[in-house]
Each structure stands twice: as structure tokens, then as C-alpha cells.
Amino acid sequence: MPGIIKILTFQPSRTFSIFVVMFLGVTLGSGCSRTPANDLSVIRVWCHQGQEAENRAMKAIAAAFNAAHAGRGVRVDLTFFPDFQYTEKIAIAAAANDLPDAFDLDGPLVARYVNANLLLPLNAWFSAADREDFLPTILEQGTIDGQLYALGGFESAVVLYYDRDLFQQAGVEPPLPGSAWTWTEFLAACARLKQHGIEPVALHMDESADEWYTYAFSPVIWSGGGELISPDGTTIGGVLASSQNVQSLTAWQQLFSLGYAATDPVDPDPFGNGKVAMDWTGHWMAPSHVQRKGDRLGAMPLPRVGTESVAPCGSWCWGLSRESRHPELAILWLKWVTDLHHGVTPIVRANGAVPARRSAFALFPQYQETPYNVFRQQLEETARPRPRTPFYATVTQRFAAALRDIARGAPVEARLQSAEREIQRVIERRIPNPETPR
Amino acid sequence: MRAGRKSAVAPAWWFLLPALALLGVFVVWPVLRAAQWSFTNADLLSPEDSRWIGAANYSDLLSDPRFRRAFANTALFAMMVVPLQTLLAFVLALWVNRPEPAWRWLRGVFFVPVIVSMPVLAVLWTMLYQPVQGDDTGLVNAAIRWLGIPPQAWLRDPSLALPAIAFMSVWQGVGLQMMIFVAGLQGVSRELLEAARIDGANAFQRVIHVVVPAMRNTIIFVVTVTTILAFRIFVQPYLMTRGGPGNSTLSLVQSVYENTFISQDLGRACATSIIFLLLVGGLTMLQRRWTQEERG
Numbered sequence: 264m265p266g267i268i269k270i271l272t273f274q275p276s277r278t279f280s281i282f283v284v285m286f287l288g289v290t291l292g293s294g295c296s297r298t299p300a301n302d303l304s305v306i307r308v309w310c311h312q313g314q315e316a317e318n319r320a321m322k323a324i325a326a327a328f329n330a331a332h333a334g335r336g337v338r339v340d341l342t343f344f345p346d347f348q349y350t351e352k353i354a355i356a357a358a359a360n361d362l363p364d365a366f367d368l369d370g371p372l373v374a375r376y377v378n379a380n381l382l383l384p385l386n387a388w389f390s391a392a393d394r395e396d397f398l399p400t401i402l403e404q405g406t407i408d409g410q411l412y413a414l415g416g417f418e419s420a421v422v423l424y425y426d427r428d429l430f431q432q433a434g435v436e437p438p439l440p441g442s443a444w445t446w447t448e449f450l451a452a453c454a455r456l457k458q459h460g461i462e463p464v465a466l467h468m469d470e471s472a473d474e475w476y477t478y479a480f481s482p483v484i485w486s487g488g489g490e491l492i493s494p495d496g497t498t499i500g501g502v503l504a505s506s507q508n509v510q511s512l513t514a515w516q517q518l519f520s521l522g523y524a525a526t527d528p529v530d531p532d533p534f535g536n537g538k539v540a541m542d543w544t545g546h547w548m549a550p551s552h553v554q555r556k557g558d559r560l561g562a563m564p565l566p567r568v569g570t571e572s573v574a575p576c577g578s579w580c581w582g583l584s585r586e587s588r589h590p591e592l593a594i595l596w597l598k599w600v601t602d603l604h605h606g607v608t609p610i611v612r613a614n615g616a617v618p619a620r621r622s623a624f625a626l627f628p629q630y631q632e633t634p635y636n637v638f639r640q641q642l643e644e645t646a647r648p649r650p651r652t653p654f655y656a657t658v659t660q661r662f663a664a665a666l667r668d669i670a671r672g673a674p675v676e677a678r679l680q681s682a683e684r685e686i687q688r689v690i691e692r693r694i695p696n697p698e699t700p701r
Numbered sequence: 702m703r704a705g706r707k708s709a710v711a712p713a714w715w716f717l718l719p720a721l722a723l724l725g726v727f728v729v730w731p732v733l734r735a736a737q738w739s740f741t742n743a744d745l746l747s748p749e750d751s752r753w754i755g756a757a758n759y760s761d762l763l764s765d766p767r768f769r770r771a772f773a774n775t776a777l778f779a780m781m782v783v784p785l786q787t788l789l790a791f792v793l794a795l796w797v798n799r800p801e802p803a804w805r806w807l808r809g810v811f812f813v814p815v816i817v818s819m820p821v822l823a824v825l826w827t828m829l830y831q832p833v834q835g836d837d838t839g840l841v842n843a844a845i846r847w848l849g850i851p852p853q854a855w856l857r858d859p860s861l862a863l864p865a866i867a868f869m870s871v872w873q874g875v876g877l878q879m880m881i882f883v884a885g886l887q888g889v890s891r892e893l894l895e896a897a898r899i900d901g902a903n904a905f906q907r908v909i910h911v912v913v914p915a916m917r918n919t920i921i922f923v924v925t926v927t928t929i930l931a932f933r934i935f936v937q938p939y940l941m942t943r944g945g946p947g948n949s950t951l952s953l954v955q956s957v958y959e960n961t962f963i964s965q966d967l968g969r970a971c972a973t974s975i976i977f978l979l980l981v982g983g984l985t986m987l988q989r990r991w992t993q994e995e996r997g
Contacts, residue, residue, distance in 0.1 A: 350962070351962050354745050354746060354962060354965060357745075357746040357747070358745055358746060358747070358748050358967075375746075375965075376746075379744065379746035379747055380747065381746060471940075473943070522835075525834055526832075526834070526857070527831055527832055527834060527857070529828070529831065529837070654964075656963045656964065656965070657963055657964050660959070660963055663943075664943060664944065664945050667943070667945055667946070668945055668946045668947060671854070671857045671946065673946065673947070678947075681947070684766075685767055688765065688767075689964045689966070692761065692964075692966060692969065693744075693964075693966070
């Protein structure tokens with residue numbers, strides 16, 4: 264027995280397992296996975312794993328690239344990693360100086376990678392004319408201090424879908440096409456629906472990813488005239504818990520306190536199942552909603568707390584690693600995957616996202632119709648990328664936690680202040696990153 | 702053992718080598734590297750640019766309300782789980798320790814939650830703990846309402862979330878400790894139990910005066926292992942509440958994870974895990990000192 268106790272005492276805990284994995288990355292990663300890079304013309308590319316159709320499309324895009332560049336002896340070596348550990352994978356590879364030549368990354372993380380000096384600026388390869396065709400939001404998302412570091416083939420959108428029949432039953436009038444409700448109008452509509460025994464709106468508070476909350480509900484803050492963090496991305500004290508934000512989120516909290524939205528929903532798609540009259544959700548639900556509701560489906564921009572409606576946006580995009588030994592070849596892949604015919608069209612067909620190039624809309628006739636027309640309109644006019652700060656991961660985690668608590672009745676100002684204090688503490692610890700390239 | 706014989710010593714080292722090599726690469730070296738990084742301001746994305754900053758990470762952690770909260774939650778969780786789980790496992794072991802097939806089957810039933818993956822159980826219990834919404838509620842609330850107790854927002858109430866997770870964890874883990882106790886019970890001398898019975902000891906007295914002393918080593922083992930496992934709490938609160946509401950279910954391991962992969966502050970993450978290691982190691986040593994094991 265004592266022997267067993269001894270072994271168990273020293274059994275590596277989860278903590279150690281994390282570090283063991285990190286060290287494995289550091290030691291073995293740099294050793295074994297470098298082999299293809301010896302071949303001058305192989306571009307190592309990493310990509311997060313999406314849905315099956317998306318992965319298949321990405322493989323086909325890579326295969327087409329290889330066929331087209333076979334004459335020059337250039338090919339990509341595409342590797343997928345599971346979505347839920349992709350960001351960790353990138354971090355470990357960066358620590359081990361083993362990043363691939365090109366990799367995809369989630370939009371709000373660009374600032375952090377630029378801060379850590381992992382990405383090459385792309386300005387030299389994408390002229391102003393090249394960039395004109397891209398939606399302003401995708402460019403803004405990838406631009407840090409005036410330099411473009413990342414570019415993607417698709418965008419995203421969140422709208423308020425509604426069921427025309429249920430609206431009619433309750434006598435609720437939707438706003439004019441393309442315009443948004445004020446918060447008062449929104450609450451009044453909810454009240455009417457509730458009076459008629461219809462559950463008003465789904466906000467998907469069962470979503471497990473923290474990012475949903477920041478992504479979907481930052482527009483409430485922005486439309487009320489507030490910010491999540493200072494424009495330079497380094498001060499949050501007095502910004503997150505500002506009086507405007509307290510007001511905006513108090514308005515948002517009413518959806519729950521008045522019983523208009525579920526704080527702990529069980530059904531992931533209550534709108535599609537006909538139980539709820541409105542759905543605050545993204546473009547990814549459009550195909551299913553269109554199919555199930557047909558002509559009953561309406562869509563409007565998100566309700567506004569202040570004078571203007573703001574829409575969320577942003578998605579996965581591509582960057583070039585600063586460690587790449589052949590950026591002039593890696594850029595060929597980036598150009599290919601953001602090219603209208605080679606990259607954007609096939610991937611958008613597969614994943615149903617909003618194309619990030621204006622010229623692509625002509626190829627997708629549904630963008631003339633509800634709800635797709637609203638997606639495009641708000642990306643052109645009212646959408647705002649999430650804050651571009653190196654501390655985004657912390658901001659989104661703590662802000663999401665605050666939103667979850669506020670929805671369940673936490674006092675708005677005190678909860679925002681505690682989130683603010685925690686985030687500011689993390690910001691103040693971070694050393695300024697040395698300017699010297701590695 | 703005749704340890705002095707050369708011919709036996711040299712092969713012994715060869716037999717030990719694989720284990721030592723693995724321990725060295727996967728345990729000793731990582732711990733040393735983590736200890737080294739914990740005194741630097743290393744950034745996860747560029748650890749080689751780090752600078753020695755002495756004990757600043759440690760002093761910063763000890764003054765950080767979030768870390769203190771994680772520490773307090775984890776300790777509180779262990780204090781709830783360890784006595785309850787050990788006692789319950791012991792009682793269950795006494796109950797199911799019978800040779801007939803029906804009891805063997807029952808032992809299996811109690812062991813099932815240990816085998817099922819924790820994320821699945823976390824989702825299941827989140828549903829069981831659902832608060833009241835309109836006419837809907839989770840099974841736990843339905844059950845206590847039937848008993849006449851008002852329903853609660855289990856995972857949403859800052860004062861109930863940690864106990865609710867502790868209860869679920871005891872339910873999940875008790876089968877393992879029960880099995881260890883069942884194994885330990887096989888070593889209790891039948892003659893001694895028989896003698897106690899003849900001397901007029903009732904069932905309770907036999908357990909206290911015969912079974913417990915005979916199982917002393919097993920009990921120490923179970924308490925030690927349960928304590929270590931309780932301090933490693935992470936998956937249940939992370940999946941069920943994300944550490945909320947407020948920071949009421951934030952655990953030490955979650956703070957290691959956050960420091961590593963969210964704020965990517967490697968130095969601070971390493972300091973957190975070194976504190977965690979010292980804490981668990983220290984506790985284990987204290988427990989063993991207090992409850993001197995009998996060496997057979």
C-alpha cells in the first residue's frame with residue numbers, strides 16, 4: 264500500500280498535464296514537424312476544423328491551388344486542428360517557434376498576435392485596388408495601427424429574425440425594412456407578445472462559448488454610445504462600467520427580468536420550433552429558418568438603445584507567420600484563399616457565411632432577399648468589429664461572465680465594475696512586447 | 702533483501718531506467734521548467750523574451766482577489782467533498798460487500814458514474830439543476846418541491862453553486878472510493894468479527910472497533926487520494942458555470958488554465974501551478990504525518 268500511495272502522490276495532475284503537453288510541443292514540435300519546410304516550395308498551412316462541408320471545401324481549395332501551381336513546383340501542405348484547441352495549438356507553436364507559413368485565426372485575436380510579433384504585414388501584397396472589393400469590416404478587423412495583418416474570405420452577421428404570423432397574432436408591427444426598433448419599441452413588442460401567450464425572444468443564453476455573449480451583445484453597448492475598452496485597447500477602468508454601459512445593459516437586463524427571454528433555455532432552436540416569436544442570432548441559422556418558416560420569416564437589424572443600431576461582425580481570417588521562410592510563396596496561398604472564384608465562392612457555398620468580397624454577392628442570388636439582404640446592408644453600413652486589443656481574450660471571457668450574471672439578475676453597475684477591475688489587473692501585468700523581430 | 706550484492710544492483714538500475722527516464726522527462730523536467738518560468742515575466746507566445754522578476758508573480762498572486770477566491774473555493778470544495786465522499790463510500794462499501802450476484806451488480810451500478818466521461822455528466826447535471834422558468838424546472842427542483850422545499854436556482858445562486866457542484870462530484874466519484882473500501886474489507890479478519898459478535902458487540906460496535914481499525918491504511922489511502930482529486934476540481938465548474946456566478950465556483954486549476962491560455966501570462970501561470978503543487982504536496986504530507994500509517 265505505501266508504494267501505491269507514493270505513486271499516486273506524484274501522479275501528474277491536470278496542471279502538469281497541460282505543461283507536459285506544452286513541453287511536448289516545445290521539444291518535439293520543433294524537431295519532427297519541420298520536415299516539409301526543408302523542401303523550398305512547400306507552404307505549411309494550418310486551419311481550424313469547421314463543419315464537415317467546410318473542411319471538404321477547404322481541402323478542395325488546397326487541391327486546386329496545388330494543381331494550379333504544380334508548374335512552379337509550389338504546393339500547400341494543409342493541416343486541420345480541432346476548433347476547440349486550435350488557439351492553444353497556435354500559442355504552443357508560437358512558443359516553440361514552430362508556426363506554419365500561413366494559418367487562419369479568429370478575427371478578434373489579430374491584435375494579440377500582432378502584439379506578440381507573430382504576423383507579417385500584408386499591405387505590400389494587397390494594393391488599395393485589391394482591397395476595394397472587400398467589405399470594410401473584414402479590412403478593419405485585420406488592420407492594426409494602419410497595417411493590414413489578416414484577411415478573410417467571409418464575414419458574419421447577427422439579426423433579429425421574427426415570425427410574421429406570430430407578430431400578426433399579437434398585433435405587433437415590424438419596423439420598416441432595413442430599420443431597427445428602439446429599445447422601447449422592442450420591449451413594447453415583447454410585452455404584447457407575452458400578453459398573447461407567445462414567448463417573445465430567444466437570446467441563446469445556453470451557448471457554451473464565451474464568445475457568443477461578447478459577439479452578440481456588444482452591439483447593445485455600442486448602440487448606447489459606450490465602449491468595451493479604450494480605443495487604444497489598454498484602459499478599461501471607467502470605460503466598461505461607464506454610465507452609458509450601465510444604462511444600456513440595464514435595458515438589456517429587462518428582457519430577462521420581465522420574462523421576455525429565457526435565462527436558462529433548454530431548446531437550442533425555440534424559434535425554428537415555433538415556440539418563440541423572435542430570434543437574436545446569426546447568419547448560420549438563416550438556411551434553417553428560411554426552410555422552416557418560408558414567407559413567415561422576417562429579419563430586422565438589432566434593436567438600438569441609443570440613436571443608431573449597430574451590428575456585430577467578424578470571422579476567421581488568414582495571416583502570414585513572421586517566421587515564414589518563404590513569405591513570397593505563402594502569400595500565393597493567402598491570395599488564392601481570398602480570391603473570388605478560387606477561395607471565397609467555394610468556402611461560402613460550404614459554410615453559409617456572408618462573402619467578404621462585394622463582387623461575390625452577384626453569385627449568391629439569396630442576397631436580394633430576406634434575411635440575407637439585411638446581412639449585407641449592415642456589414643456595409645452599421646457593423647463594428649470587436650475591440651482590437653491584445654487583451655481581447657481576457658476582455659471577452661470576463662465580459663461574457665458579467666453578461667451571464669447580469670441576465671440572471673446581478674446588479675449591473677457592480678458587476679461591470681468587478682469585471683473592469685479584473686481585466687485592468689491583467690492589462691497592467693503585461694509587459695510591453697519588445698519591438699525586435701525574433 | 703541482500704542489497705549489497707553487486708550483481709543485483711546493476712540490473713536493478715536497468716529495470717528502473719525506463720520509469721526514471723519517463724518520470725524525468727514528463728514530471729521532473731516540466732516541474733523544474735515551470736518553477737524557473739514562475740520567476741520570470743514569460744509571455745506564452747514568446748517565452749524566450751522573458752526577464753527574471755524574482756518573486757513578483759507570487760506576491761502578485763497572493764494579493765489578487767480573483768486568485769484568492771479560486772483558492773478559497775477550492776479549499777471549501779475539498780472540505781465539503783472529502784469527508785462526505787469518504788464516509789458515503791465507506792457506508793456504501795459495507796452495504797454492498799456481499800457475495801451474491803445482485804450485490805455485485807449493485808456495486809457496478811455505483812461505479813458507472815466514475816466511468817462515464819465528466820463532460821457528459823456535467824451537461825446532465827446542468828439539466829437536473831435547471832432553475833424554475835415558467836412551468837418548467839429541472840428534476841432536482843421537481844423532487845424537492847414534492848418534498849415541500851421551495852425550488853432553488855442551484856447553479857445560478859452564488860451561495861448554492863459550489864455546494865451543488867460538490868454534491869454532483871460526490872455522486873460522480875463515490876463509486877471509486879467504494880470499490881477501494883470493498884477491496885479493503887476483504888482483508889478484515891473474519892475470526893475477529895466472529896469473536897466480536899460472540900462477545901456481544903452489535904453491528905455498529907463491530908464496525909467502529911473491528912472494521913475501522915483493520916482498514917486504517919485503506920482509509921488513509923482513500924482520504925489522501927480524495928483530497929488530491931478534490932483539489933484538482935476543474936471540469937465540472939468550468940462546464941457547468943464557467944466559474945460563475947460572480948467568481949463563486951472559480952477553481953485553482955481554472956486559474957492556471959486562464960493564466961496560460963487566456964491571458965497567456967506564462968510566468969504567472971507557472972507560479973499558480975507551483976503554488977498548487979506545494980499546496981497539494983504539503984497537505985498530503987501533513988495528512989500522512991497526522992495519521993501515521995502502519996507499515997506491514
